[in-house]
Amino acid sequence: MNTQARVIPHRANGRLRRIFGSWEALLVVIAIAIFFINTQASPYFLDPWNLSDATFNFTEKAMIAFAMALLIVSGEIDLSVASIIALASTAMGFALQLGAGTPVLVLVGLGTGLLCGAFNGLLVARLGLPSIVVTIGTLSLFRGIAYIVLGDQAYSGYPTSFAYFGQGYVWWVITFEMVLFVATAVVFYVLLHRTGFGRAVYGIGNNPTAALFSGIRVPRVKFLLFLMTGVMSGVAAICLTSRLGSTRPSIGFGWELEIVTMVVLGGINILGGSGTIPGVVLAAIIMGLVTFGFGLLNVPGIVMSIFIGLLLISVIALPRVFGSFAGLHRKR
Amino acid sequence: MDSALLTLHDITKEFPGVRALSSVGLELHAGEVTALVGENGAGKSTLVKILTGIHAPDAGEIRMEDEVVSFATPHDAAQAGITAIHQETVLFDELSVAENIFLGHAPRGRLGLIDKRRMHREAQALLERVGAQLDPSTRLRDLGIASKHLVAIARALSIDARVVIMDEPTAALSQQEIEELYVLVETLRQAGKAILFISHKFDEIFRIADRYSVFRDGELVGQGRIRDTDSSSLVRLMVGRDVDAVFPPRTAKIGEPILQVSGYSHPTEFDDLSFTLSRGEILGFYGLVGAGRSELMQSLFGVTRPSAGTMSIDGTPVSPRSPADAISAGIVYVPEDRGGQGAITGLPIFRNVSLASLGEVSRGGSMTGFVDMAREFALTEKYVSRLELKAASLDQSVGSLSGGNQQKVVIAKWLATRPKIIVLDEPTKGIDIGSKAAVHAFMRELAAEGLAVIMVSSEIPEVLGMSDRIYVMRAGRKVAEFARDDATPEQLVRAAAGIETREAAA
């Protein structure tokens, strides 16, 4: 009966037009514009060592943002990430007091992140509670535990070998954190865009019921996503602790909002279902460039945050207001 | 009572790929009940949505007492005095009964505040009028479906509607509640309201309606006074065509039993259901909307768990705890709610089709492996071409397809898992004639290949035309089973409405 069936082409024409009309293309334009403005604003901007230093203000956040991106694509969110940093850092400091060396410190940092992620995942994926409320709760709980342990004290005296994670250079101006940033970007890119797991994440974010009916183990996938976000927070905690050389309970305070901003600016739909890792990479670079540029001009960080806030709202509002005009596509 | 209160002329409404209504007319008279009869997908619900201001017609006019009206929003329709009581009551679970009745037009007291005492008093009076012994301050979520209906009817009375649309109001009610509802309809009629009564149940149509209009495939095919007709001529009008001619002939040989379900029960949705299904067989499940058929199927598919009963496939007991388990046991379910549970409209066709077979299109055969896009496209092509999908490209998003083509993508998705048993829940609901025929032909093909097919359908010709055996459910229980050649449309309607079986059960 299907002798006459038409062959349907795999891909529609006009791929090029779609690429140029994409969210990521818009971000590239913004990034180039800010880069250009920065070169005009300060002669020190193009110095390789300055540029290298500037990467520190986004690499750690971006590592978490990549995992968070998958979580938000699946329709959930984790607001406790910065508190996981605080708790993981505190746990490492505690282990340090007991005489732990660098390898143990790393394991403690990763393990704490894993446990925190598992706790969030349990509450959201297994008990079916709303992630925004659960993670506001664990945001208080995790950092609260750090405060109970540390109070107004601080841990310091991390071993020299531990300093490498946040202060080390792999080659010339290339820092260890930069390498980690690129590596995690690649890992999460592959996971989201090239594996069956990634397909399942998009499916869940678009229509959780249909995904469940398609045989996807939705609770398990969500649990794994919380676990990954927790582990990446642990990784960021190692880098940040190593860079600062000390642990205070206020470490990374408020980062959760910057990380969510990075993810949303990167074109991930906050309601789930669409967005790409390259978008988040670009958003991280844009936020880094803005911070660095304003820094060179001696503009305080808080003014930079106004700019990021305006960027966030306008970048999302403009395509909606002029939707048909701009014709921006969000890739899935 | 000669001139109509509400008149519809040449109303046409098209949706992408489907013409839901083609120049239909309808007259509603004050103090009379007009029954609107038709199969699912005949255009009844589209008509209701036009009358209540949710859809605007593409062509045609609506007149109220010779004055042309148009409803831009549901609010306009309510202002004009049209109100609808839906089969799935759309009210507010967290608000009280009184508030549900008066939301949007509550009596106001000083300072423009809601006068609660008066609201409760008036709600009480309305509830008494509809014979409901409800406390106006009860929260709606604490009520059963029947009581919610009564609240909806009280709301209709409260806005002093002139036209009341009742969309299958008795679908989920017990016999006693139905009797109470009839009294209520009588009250409304006495009060001079024009009532549009949508129902599948012929006994109630003949009991309470004054006039009838029959829709088929979006067209008006007959109307008149109830006293001038009988149920068999209504069924003929409704079904219209010669049943056997439209459906593809049976070619499959029925093989050995594959699925055995016995004593399946659920605390609130269904009770003690048993049946056997064989390879190459198409088993039709007929019943009214809300008879518990979908709930049973979703339980077989692992979405909910039964409280009692067993299921075995090929003699091996299975108790799926999730759809993933069911799929690996070889049973798949194509849901009725295409947009909500079937298609992922935001994703492209090929990603929809591969979603249930991610292991198969990934290297290493597990979900965490890399997706082999060549394999993914090959899989998609294989199944969508069998279903004669019409699309511009395989990376087109499913949301941009017509209903019929969306359904083909959804069926392709589950077929790609190579199941032994496929459950199709209202597989042709709301899709165009061409796609319907393709789906029907395809079901036959699957059966001929030895697949066991369960078809849940509320369309009598489909049930009679496609099934080898027919299982009829009412209110969560089995009420009859027919071999295909023994069943007549009237028998099915009567069994599903619980007319004959009442004596049989007693």
Place this chain on the structure above:
Amino acid sequence: MKISRDILLAIALLLLIGLVAMRFPGFATPQSLASVFNDSAILIILALGQMAVILTRCIDLSMASNLALVGMITAMTNAAYPMVPVVVLVMMAIVLGAALGGINGLLVWKAGIPPIVVTLGTLTIFRGIIFLLTDGQWVNAHEMSASYKAFPRAELLTLPALSWLAIAIIVGMAIFLSRSPAGRAMYAAGGNPDAAVYAGIDTGRTRARAFVVAGALAGLCGYLWVSRYAVAYVDVAGGFELDVIAACVIGGVSIAGGVGTVLGCVLGALFLGVIKNALPVVDISPFWQLAISGAAIIIAVVLNARAERRPGRLILEQSSDSSLPVSHS
């Protein structure tokens, strides 16, 4: 009869107070409890505003920033023009706060941006504007006029004006949410947005209105906060938006919209207030407070989820599915 959630929460609160009072009877005296209430007043007011927003299925993360910005503006106005009467400053705070809330509301309503994104953006923008206005400078107590600082402390019938204001707002919100058509529309728009359209409710407008209410209350709290602590700076009430949401969640306001009572919300805020005030009394380090409120949020959300579990379609004929009422039994 089913015991309502609010009553359970009230019992938990009384138990908490009782527990502390067992070791330190002084904690349960009327004066002490009144001071706990006064200390929680700002949180209560903000939580009521947040509740209005959450009822409509939205969320406002910008409330604390709104508070800080408006508080700073009133302080600067007072420092520059000490002769402006406090009443005018209070009115100004409410109007400014409402305007800031209106920005959120319009972006949600007209531009269709998810509320969490909008208020994440305005959270940073509002606080950033304070820096632009002040260049990071503080407004200190000595720059503020005496009347500016005195108003919240002024005692009337043994209670400070701040407490009276909170009581007035509790009563006002109770009337607004339960008795005004606009208030009921918030429950309807969040509880079942599709059905709300049938009932002639404009969901978008209702949401925007909720943001204006939340903004107005945040603005008022801006003045109250700054005058009470007699200092204004960029980081005033930093992170307080989460405490406000926590109070709502503990109070049983469902993040999914449509569910929540004024009483529950007030009890939720008081619960956090009691913990905060009790810790020093029972000699537990105040550093425990954050973890305890986190644990309280998690416990509350677990309990809420249990209470909200919905039944299925109930197809089988059952005695409960008749026209007789099934509650009150």
